Amino acid sequence: MNNIWAVVKRELSGYFASPVAYVYIVIFLLLSGFFTFMVGGFFERGEASLTAFFLWHPWFYLFLVPAVGMRLWAEERRVGTLELLLTMPITAWQAIVGKFFASWLFLGLALALTFPLVITVNYLGDPDNGVIFAAYCGSFLMAGAYLAITCMTSALTRNQVISFILAVVICLFLVLAGFPPVTNLLARWSAPLVELVASFSFITHFDAFQKGMLDTRDVVYFLSVMVLALFSTSVILRSLRAG
Amino acid sequence: MSTIRVEHLTKHFGPKRAVDDVSFTVSTGEVLGFLGPNGAGKSTTMRMVTGFIPPTSGRVWIGGHDMWENPIPAKRLIGYLPENAPAYTDMTVYGFLSFVAELRGLRGQARKQAVHRVVELCFLESVLHQSVETLSKGYRHRTCLAQALLHDPPVLVLDEPTDGLDPNQKHEVRTLIRRMGEKKAIIFSTHILEEVDAACTRAIIIDRGRIVANGTPAELRARSELAGAVTLQIRRVAAAEVSRRLYQVPGVKRVSILEEQEDRVRARVFPAQPGINGTFTRAVGEAVQGWVLEELRVEEGRLDEVFRSITMPDTVRETS
Numbered sequence: 001m002n003n004i005w006a007v008v009k010r011e012l013s014g015y016f017a018s019p020v021a022y023v024y025i026v027i028f029l030l031l032s033g034f035f036t037f038m039v040g041g042f043f044e045r046g047e048a049s050l051t052a053f054f055l056w057h058p059w060f061y062l063f064l065v066p067a068v069g070m071r072l073w074a075e076e077r078r079v080g081t082l083e084l085l086l087t088m089p090i091t092a093w094q095a096i097v098g099k100f101f102a103s104w105l106f107l108g109l110a111l112a113l114t115f116p117l118v119i120t121v122n123y124l125g126d127p128d129n130g131v132i133f134a135a136y137c138g139s140f141l142m143a144g145a146y147l148a149i150t151c152m153t154s155a156l157t158r159n160q161v162i163s164f165i166l167a168v169v170i171c172l173f174l175v176l177a178g179f180p181p182v183t184n185l186l187a188r189w190s191a192p193l194v195e196l197v198a199s200f201s202f203i204t205h206f207d208a209f210q211k212g213m214l215d216t217r218d219v220v221y222f223l224s225v226m227v228l229a230l231f232s233t234s235v236i237l238r239s240l241r242a243g
Numbered sequence: 244m245s246t247i248r249v250e251h252l253t254k255h256f257g258p259k260r261a262v263d264d265v266s267f268t269v270s271t272g273e274v275l276g277f278l279g280p281n282g283a284g285k286s287t288t289m290r291m292v293t294g295f296i297p298p299t300s301g302r303v304w305i306g307g308h309d310m311w312e313n314p315i316p317a318k319r320l321i322g323y324l325p326e327n328a329p330a331y332t333d334m335t336v337y338g339f340l341s342f343v344a345e346l347r348g349l350r351g352q353a354r355k356q357a358v359h360r361v362v363e364l365c366f367l368e369s370v371l372h373q374s375v376e377t378l379s380k381g382y383r384h385r386t387c388l389a390q391a392l393l394h395d396p397p398v399l400v401l402d403e404p405t406d407g408l409d410p411n412q413k414h415e416v417r418t419l420i421r422r423m424g425e426k427k428a429i430i431f432s433t434h435i436l437e438e439v440d441a442a443c444t445r446a447i448i449i450d451r452g453r454i455v456a457n458g459t460p461a462e463l464r465a466r467s468e469l470a471g472a473v474t475l476q477i478r479r480v481a482a483a484e485v486s487r488r489l490y491q492v493p494g495v496k497r498v499s500i501l502e503e504q505e506d507r508v509r510a511r512v513f514p515a516q517p518g519i520n521g522t523f524t525r526a527v528g529e530a531v532q533g534w535v536l537e538e539l540r541v542e543e544g545r546l547d548e549v550f551r552s553i554t555m556p557d558t559v560r561e562t563s
Contacts, residue, residue, distance in 0.1 A: 006345040014333045017374070080329030084390070087293045087325075088346045089318040241296045243256045 003090040007098025008105070011072075015106055024068065028110040031060055036117065048125025053117055054135045054210050058175050058202050061146050066167035068107060069150030070160045072099050073233070077158040077240075086241070096233050100151055100226075107143045111136065131212030138209020141222040142202055146171050148229035155236040171202075174225075178203035246271050246320075246398055246428035247292065252301035254287055254452075261287045263452035265301070269445075271397065274424035276443035276460075277432035280554050284452040285432040286326050289402050292430065293323045305398055319348075322391035326402040328384040332376040336367055336386050339375055340393065347394040361389040364419070380407040388416070392423075399423065401431040405438060417441045436546045439463075450554040463549050470544030471519045473527045474501070474511045478535040482508045492526045507537070517544070 015021040032053065036042050040052030076082040085095055121127045146167075153166035176182050178201025186194045198204045205218040247269040254262040262284040269275045279285050290296045292303050294310045294317060303310040308317035331339050340361065344354040362368060365385040370378060375386060384407055391399060404420065405413040420429060420442045433439070439446045439460050446463055448456040456463055464470060477485060482503050489498040489512050502509035514523045524541055531539075 002348075003346060006342060009345075010331070010334070010342045013338060014331065017333045079332060080325060080327055081331055083290070083295050083325040084323070084329055084343075084387075087295050087318060087321070087323045088343070089315045089348070090346055091315070243254070243296060 003094045004098040004101070007090075007095055008102040011099050011102030012106065015102075021106070024064075025110050025113060028064055029113060031064070032056070032114055032117075035060060048121050048127040050117060050121060050127070050132050050135060051210065053114070054139060054206075057139050057142065058206055061143055062168060062171050062175060065107065065143055065146035066150045066153075066164045066171070068103050069147045070154055070164040070167065072103060072151055073155040073237070074158055074160045074163045077155075078160075082237075086237075092234055092237055096151070096230055096237070100148060100230060103147055103151075104144050107147060108140055111140060111143065128212060131210075134212045134214050135210050137214065138206050138218070138222075141209075141219065142206050145202065145222045145225040145229075148226040148233075149174075152229045152232045152236065155233045155240070174200060174202050177201035178205075178207075246306050247430065248304040249288075249292060250302050250304075252288065252291055252303065253299050254284075254291060254296070255299045260452050262291070262298075265449070265452070265454055267447060267454065267457065269398075269428040269430055271428050272425060272444075274420060274429045274431070274442055274444050276439040276446040277430055277449065278434065278436070278439065278446055278550060279432075279449040281434065283449045283554075285449060286402055287452075288449070289323075289400050289430065289432060290325075293321055293400050294318055295325075319394075320396055321398045321400055322394065322396035323399075324388050324391045324401040324404055327406075328387035330375045330383060330387050330390070333374070335372050335374055336362075336378070336382075337371050339386065340389060343390045344393050349394065357393050357395075361392045364392060365389040366415075381409060381412050384408060385412070385416075397427055399427055399429040399431075401429065403433060404431050405433065405435065413438075436550060439546060448550060448553055455553045456549070460546065461543075464544035464546055465518045466553075467544030467546070467549045468513060468517055468552070469542045469548055470517045471523060472511050472513045472542045473524060474509070474538065474540045474542060475527070475531060475536065476507065476509045476538035477531065478537060479506050480508060480534055482510075485510050488530055489527070492523070492530045494520075494523050494526065509538075511542075519543070 035056040036053040040055055042052040045052060073082070076085060086092060118129075118132060121132075122129070149170050150163070150167040153170065154160075154163040156166065157163050178198045183194050183198050186197060205221045208215045208218050249268070250266050252262055252265045253260070265284075265288055267275070277285050277288070287296070291298045292305075292310070294303075294314050297311060305317040306320045308320070310317045331342070334342065337358065340358045341354060344357050349357050362371060365388055367382070367385060367389060370382050375383060378386065388401070388404060391401065401420070405416050408416060417438060420431060423429065424442070424444065431442070443460060445457070445459055447454055448463070456466070482500050485508050486498050486500060489495065489510060492512060494515050496513045496515040498513070499511050500508060501511055512527050514520055519541060528539070
């Protein structure tokens, strides 16, 4: 546990050592504001809810989360610190989990900084804060799933750009599988297949959270995506070392 | 007791045999120099000893712990300086050392003291709060070396510890290695032969993944063709006469005339059996009686010659 915490602290200090972290948070907030107010039509909806805000999360996480996670292992491999880290008296699993948690906390911080939106809707109307809370939980879990996939692609290469692109492609599949235009297309072809494919999608599982439901199945879905992707990361790292 | 024990270590990368059946031991108080041409398998061996890469076959014990069955206690005993001295570029020197100290299980006051100690040992005060990214190569190297010494480990594995340092820093690092070697088991790799004399108690030469020589620097030098050869400088005798008379020395292999001036000849007599040998030296001394001798010297043998003749057997040349 101490080792994981040491890795978490190092990664977080790594983010904030350069201006990149601050720039990232500003972009995150600007983009979420833009989508909520300009594209999502926050005011035109005439309802006191954050639907217009959460609606876009699967889409802008598609680019923003891989941007946070792409360096996790690719940079270690490029600089050679991987050798240093994995010859320390810690297990590879502790290193993987530590790095993942650090980035997840960072994303959580960016997400938490959208709190003025919550204040705004509460000032303007009388929203269901339970729904908002559930949606925040879902959004955070979904960010974790994106991040775990990015961790995995980051371990595959020493090039951050390649790891970014791979993560975007894999996540795009997982988003599109539940995207209505795609599911409608599939529905015309084979109805039972739709449900199966859609059940793999981030969108399908995030929907329930947006409606204010904390369904165990959705929580388990996101958690299992994380565990699976992090497990793959450890397999990739092991085979990398074996040569 | 041997602190590092390596048995039949073998590593394949695809069809390539990077390390082939390497076995050795290092005890506390020993400094083992790992020599070999580039790509001989030095770094691969060190990576297996430190538990970074798994061997295809063979075993590594560090202080009685098997590196693959019980890696955490084994790794605790090791301080490791990887090749090219990697360090987290986005941290300061102090931050980096504190992080490693924490992973090494040092907390609070103990951590501060450990960092302070290695900073002093490796002369890092002036760059302590500088980002690793902005360091010169010498400082970065010493930062990574400092990291390996933080927990005062009983085993040190150093991959080219003097690479990229200036001559003064090289001297400091060698002195440091020799001093620490009294209480630790140290393996370090190098391709600078003078370092073997400067710091090692024993040396292994590795070539194409195999150990081709293992001994003290003096033992290795004795394998040189030059070892035990006698170099002479004589006045007022013709080279042909010198050569003729020296060939009659019992146990001679070859006589070579190194230099020939109007009234002076330099010659070297090689014994048939390399190695310093009193009988041969005396025989040469008797053979030259009556001549005006300006120099008479018994050669110790040279490591670079041994190294070349072992690792490049086809192109061995006579050293003059």
